Amino acid sequence: MPLEAVMIVVDNSESSRNGDYIPTRYDAQADAVNIIFQNVVQGNPESSVGLMSMAGRGPEVLVTLTTDQGKILEGLHRTKKNIRGSAQLSRAIQVAWLALKHRQNKSQRGRIVIFVCSPIEEEESDLVKLAKKMKKNNTSVDFVLFGDIDDENQKKLEAFNREVKSGEGSNMVVIPPSSKLLSDQLISTPILLGEAAAGGSGGAGGDAGGAANEDFPFGIDPSVDPELALALRMSMEEEKARQEKRAKEEAEAAKKASLEDVKEETGESEPLLGKDGEPSGSGSKKDDDKPGKSNDGDKMDTS
Secondary structure, X not given: OOOEEEEEEEOOOHHHHOOOOOOOHHHHHHHHHHHHHHHHHHHOOOOEEEEEEOOXXXXXXXXXXXXXXXXXXXXXXXXXXXXXXXXXXXXHHHHHHHHHHOOOOXXXXXXXXXXXXXXXXXXXXXXXXXXXXXXXXXXXXXXXXXXXXXHHHHHXXXXXXXXXXXXXXXXXXXXXXXXXXXXXXXXXXXHHHHHHHHHHHOOOOEEOOOOOOOOOXXXXXXXXXXXXXXXXXXXXXXXXXXXXXXXXXXXXXXXXXXXHHOOOOOOOOOOOEOOOOOEOOOHHHHHHOOOOOOOHHHOOOOO
């Protein structure tokens, strides 16, 4: 998984009270937010996730970029008590972009994931201008459209997606009501599985339960068993990270060994002259010449 800084934006408008998604639209979002958090952080431990709401009194940053899931859960719980008003999509995207702009780790790729379950009040032309700005600033924007899936909402988001999309990222998925949880249906989409699942989810504006993608690397249909598909992909990413770490450690060990081979001997050589200016090794002779030192032990007694 790439190194990412992800801002997740939830729709806490009055429409999120609707119970057409189990148990409600807002609770379905909250469950899906946790799945996205785990996917991002477990995919790359150096990635981080933030949380925003886009209704109530206005867009609000609930949690700055973090790797602590407890903070995300607390932010979701706090926002559940502030379900009101209408969604302000454009402002929410701009606030999320500013939060990403001031991230500490600039090597993280900026990404915004937005849940939309209410009517979009902005004009399509304004959204297109904003999409061009996001593309210029290398920020990908993913949309999860559910709830109010009317032609007007879908048309506006598709126009935004066409302008912002470049290479990987910036996906849009449409998830209609069903007996399945929103999070279960989201697992098999490109938002979690990456571009490998783009064909399976129907691409931008496609249904999350589309046909299988033949390019999926594990030989299974991610839409048939999304949990298994996600587990396999995460296992592959973890193994890849372990191999990279092992290779790095081996390279560092080899470098250290080569440096030790060229080091000079650390043993201290004996100085040519002693502290009294005499040749080294003459200390024993000097001791023999000291007055009072007797060598009688070596003489023969002739008396």
